[in-house]
Amino acid sequence: MESCVFCRIARGEIPSPFLYEDSELFAIRDIKPIAPTHILIIPKAHVPTLGEADVSLQGRMIEVARELAKKEGIAERGYRLVVNTGREAGQEVPHLHLHLIGGRPLRGLG
Ligand code: AMP
Numbered sequence: 001m002e003s004c005v006f007c008r009i010a011r012g013e014i015p016s017p018f019l020y021e022d023s024e025l026f027a028i029r030d031i032k033p034i035a036p037t038h039i040l041i042i043p044k045a046h047v048p049t050l051g052e053a054d055v056s057l058q059g060r061m062i063e064v065a066r067e068l069a070k071k072e073g074i075a076e077r078g079y080r081l082v083v084n085t086g087r088e089a090g091q092e093v094p095h096l097h098l099h100l101i102g103g104r105p106l107r108g109l110g
Contacts, residue, residue, distance in 0.1 A: 001046045006095040010044045019071075024057070025064055027100075036103030037072045037079065041065050047096040050085045065100045074102035 001007045008014045010026060019039060020027040030038040041061050047053050053061075062081065069075045079102030084091040 001095070004046060004095050005093055006040075006042050006097065007046050010042070020064055020068060022064075025060060027064060027068055030099070035101045035106070037069075037074055037100065039065075039068055039072070039100040041068070041098040041100060043096055048094050049091065049096055050083050053096055061098045065098055068100055069102065072100075072102070078102065078106075080106050 005014065009016045009028060016028045018026045018028060020041070023044075025041060025043055027039050027041045030040055041064050043053070043057060043061070047057070050058070065081055066075070069079050079100060082099040082101065083096070084099075
């Protein structure tokens with residue numbers, strides 16, 4: 001996708017340091033973090049929403065999030081994984097991404 005922000009980051013057109021990368025996925029810090037750790041785990045391919053992701057991709061995204069939570073030192077304290085899916089969930093970027101959020105107490109689901 002030409003203009004998709006996460007596709008552009010995946011192609012290196014928008015500089016954003018990768019915290020993790022493999023052939024399928026990459027992870028970056030959210031540009032507007034809501035907690036000390038706020039990382040996005042993103043497929044390199046343009047998968048619009050969770051609805052289009054196969055089970056293997058879903059599993060890999062969660063596995064990478066678990067590893068990054070350990071690396072960030074928040075695995076024991078606890079963290080939240082969020083996938084906003086579609087309009088009513090407030091998905092702003094129509095390219096699947098998993099939010100890894102932690103490093104402070106998180107209340108409610110808002
Ligand atoms: P969502 O509402 O789940 O679609 O969240 C999209 C997230 O992408 C928001 O938390 C944004 O702050 C984040 N975001 C948008 N553009 C960038 C960017 N260039 N680099 C890092 N994060 C971004």
